[in-house]
Amino acid sequence: MKYIVILLFLGILSSCKTEKSKPVSIQDDVVFLSADSLEGRQTGTEGEILAAKYISNRFENLGIDGKGTDGYFQEFSFKPKTNPHQQVNYTVKDGDSTITGTNVIGFLNNNAENTIVIGAHYDHLGYGAEGSLHRGEKAIHNGADDNASGIAVMLNLAEKLKGKNTNNNYLFMAFSGEEMGLLGSNYFVKNPTIDTKKVNYMINMDMVGRLKADSTLAVYGVGTSPILKQTLKAHNESFKLIQKESGIGPSDHTSFYNADIPVLHFFTGQHEDYHKPTDDFDKLNYKGMQTISNYIFEVISDLDDNGKLPFRKTKNESEETPRFKVGLGVIPDYLYDGKGMRIDGISEDKPAQKAGLQKGDIVVKLGDSAVVDMMSYMKALATFKKGDTTKVVVDREGEQVEAKIEF
CATH class of the missing domain: 3.40.630.10 (Zn peptidases)
Structure with missing residues (x-):
């Protein structure tokens, strides 16, 4: 019909x-x-x-x-x-x-x-x-x-x-x-x-x-x-x-x-x-x-x-994009032009959600690496493999929030 x-x-x-x-x-x-x-x-x-x-x-x-x-x-x-x-x-x-x-x-x-x-x-x-x-x-x-x-x-x-x-x-x-x-x-x-x-x-x-x-x-x-x-x-x-x-x-x-x-x-x-x-x-x-x-x-x-x-x-x-084996389980805001990597969405049952990260958080540090833009975020992510644990620091409405990430 x-x-x-x-x-x-x-x-x-x-x-x-x-x-x-x-x-x-x-x-x-x-x-x-x-x-x-x-x-x-x-x-x-x-x-x-x-x-x-x-x-x-x-x-x-x-x-x-x-x-x-x-x-x-x-x-x-x-x-x-x-x-x-x-x-x-x-x-x-x-x-x-x-x-x-x-x-x-x-x-x-x-x-x-x-x-x-x-x-x-x-x-x-x-x-x-x-x-x-x-x-x-x-x-x-x-x-x-x-x-x-x-x-x-x-x-x-x-x-x-x-x-x-x-x-x-x-x-x-x-x-x-x-x-x-x-x-x-x-x-x-x-x-x-x-x-x-x-x-x-x-x-x-x-x-x-x-x-x-x-x-x-x-x-x-x-x-x-x-x-x-x-x-x-x-x-x-x-x-x-x-x-x-x-x-x-x-x-x-x-x-x-x-x-x-x-x-x-x-x-x-x-x-x-x-x-x-x-x-x-x-x-x-x-x-x-x-x-x-x-x-x-x-x-x-x-x-x-x-x-x-x-x-x-x-x-x-795209040839410069690092290859990585794990992910946070977030949708990045690709149009964000401030310092860091802004999260535009969180996937269910992934490391970011389990760590309590939220939409709108801005990732400024992942492990020992400072995150200033999308490329630095991907380079930092590429250093981890499944089973690794690390810390992530996000800017949440002006406050620094630290969380533990398990990949």
């Missing part, structure tokens, strides 16, 4: 004329894409296919043409990796272990020389695929922030850009297979439906729905073209902006950076609901999402008459 209701809605959406239909809001898109009826949009499932149809209908209603291999759709089949180091085999025959993902691609043709790619992934973890942090009974992971939020902002930008900033074309992409290893974006870069040498730059949005009270917004890839950092700064009137140079990261912009394309990746930070069934639409900051969309539009507008941006390689910051 639930699929009949969804298909009926899609039919109504498809039959509406843009000028007569009620505008679809950012929240409308998130509510639909994160509904239980889509069952978590895991790659290759019926729920993901219904989400793909919804996005393609939204493109059609906005007057944006299809640019996939079959209308708006670009399908790719693969066998899941059996270990994290092997290459994905996209050229497989149908079989029990074969999964088919679907990128959804829309094209706004301004007859310009170059094209800007604006993308976000729409797949998620279904009922709790690999990567889920949920411990308990099987449950739908709706992925409202991750990443219905990015798709909703992408669609909002598509509406804004119609007839505006016409010195570039725009390719809007909803990627499949991101949660399984950036598969959809990787496939597109290797099997593009446009000339990638004519791609000006790529904008990616992944988890942009939880803008916090301090308005911290992280933008990655600012070092991938010389003009990006100053352009972002020039139009920032709303955010506490954290700019990261590297074009490498755990989202789809990485696939384009590896093809020598400048990238910008927008992110409002992790939270306690990340990769859990509790990532629902009612927890998102929709006003914040609209502000982010407006900001990205201003950046695109500024760059409209700059021609094709030069590409610049950046240091791969």
